[in-house]
Amino acid sequence: MEVWAAYSFLHQTDEQQLEKEFALLPAHITEPVYRYKNPADRTRRMISRILLETLIKKYFPYQGFSWNRYRKDALAKPYFEGSDIHFSSSHHEEISFVCITSGSSCGIDSELLKPVDPLLYADFLHHREKDLITNCEDPAQSFYKIWTRKEAVLKASGLGISCELNSIDAHTDTVIANNSLYYTMPITLSGNIITHLATPEIITALHLEEIIF
Template identity: 30%
Template sequence: MKSIAVYYTGFFQMLPADCYNRYLQQLPVQMQEKNNRFVRWQDKMADLLGKMLLLKALRSFGYQAQSLQCLQFNENNRPYLNTQTDFNISHSGNYVACAITNGIRVGIDIEEIRPVQLYDFKHVMTTSQWHSIAIAEDPLREFYRAWTIKESVIKADGKGMSLPLTAIEFDKGNAYVGSLTWKLIEWGIDPGYAACMATDYQADDLHIEYYRYACHKLDV
């Protein structure tokens, strides 16, 4: 059975140091070292919680915590575990999300809806996509919807920015890149955010769960 699980969490301040460190120590040494190199507390929290969500996701699919030691990276630096289980992490603003799949390729993107100069991004949209943004009741929200669709497809595809954003068409729950079709799953993570997943197959089962990390709840 092809299944998808999405775990996501929100953070609005730094965890107390002892609590933070107890979470951090559950990660491999190299991940701890990377986390320690971040300067902003927001970046530290997003990185830590992304890894903790991944650890929870892997355990939910029957893997042990030691699986984090076995992560590999493709030529575009996309992490993966093996050919059967795929995962992807995204964070923006105060939210972090991790998608994990069985027998499916997945990409996930979340974006906080913040003011931008929309015209600066016209070149990454097709003519029809830009028209949809221009005539939308809320052009900013429609832009972020299109952006998360494109980013989720790029992340699922795994080729990074070598895949032009203008090469991605989408309509009625599907995205198209040449002869490839990606299934799209959009969900309301928060009124101030846009969120989308792209998969190469239709899932038989979808599970989405919010998980709150706190000092009294150190299990993953």
Template identity: 30%
Template sequence: MIYIYYSYLSAENHESILKNNLLHFSEEYQHKIKRFRRWQDAQLSLLGRVLLFNGMKELGLSYPRDQKIHYTRYNKPYFEDHVIQFNISHSGEIVVCAITDATEIGIDIEIITDVAIDDFKIQMTENEWNKISNSNDQKNAFFEYWTQKEAVIKAHGHGLTIPLQSFEIIDNQTQIQGEKFYLKEIKIDEKYKCTISSKTTMNAIMLKNIC
């Protein structure tokens, strides 16, 4: 089972979100949050942590909130002594967090905005680019592929050291260096595209807003 938790930003509740949650985390993380200049950036980061630890608590996993989150050399977060796998993404006004103990996962969410799609042609394979170019809704097609590719490289764990053009998404599947990855669209908000990727098929996914 993969559990996906999400939350929206709230300007109205920003101070209460900080007051009710920030002190539960390590002093190092508190200082990091306080250094953000924009309240939106501070809340996005904090909500990611809140979703992670609230989700783990809901799943019956007792873990202190000041537990240190480590990062691989490719900047993938993990707990040093826990089998749980997780990944966090945010865009616009939404934060998502995926949690599982079954497989390595990656999740990506992007707000659908006006972008110069042609600037990203180099990141797509020829077949992917043709499908985007020939789509009746090029913007939607682009963000679908973009979140798929981002989710895959996050699940793989080596980040942008893997060129996006080096693998092709076909029928919600792809391979990187002989490893197979599966993808699934997560529908949260019509203004966003969200995709999750894992090394195993995803038959059971639970989506929940817990903040």
């Protein structure tokens, strides 16, 4: 299956231009974002919304994109009513990421690699994940690879936080969630950003682009 993904580095963003573009979106999209008190949080979410709109309009113009069709299901997974486009987003201190697919679900998660004690997250890790982290040369990097795989799969499956995290084993590239198999793929932009995609089908083509505001 094909996946389209776009990312934007926060430090390259012209915030005035971004806010001008974001203000054009309908109120039911902008108001929840404006409620975030932290300016960086608002910026990251603004970027994610505009990245999503840009990708769909560019690659799926026949879908007749409209924010009025934006919905969330019972588990808070967002979707566009009446569309076969699936999407997912992730953001942290340095970057915002969005991926889209047609006809099949997708999930993405990105984390900034920084010092971490994996034992603090022991309750959220599967026993095979713990074994891998304990026995590897770089526990922090292994932890973030596992964590981003796990989060990407949870997004793709729609389970989100409704699932017990330690029940999902993401120590390899293929992960089972909700009795279904998911395939994960790393996206490498720099040594300190760990990112994974997840889909229920093998990814045959990834179309990746940077968008600067």
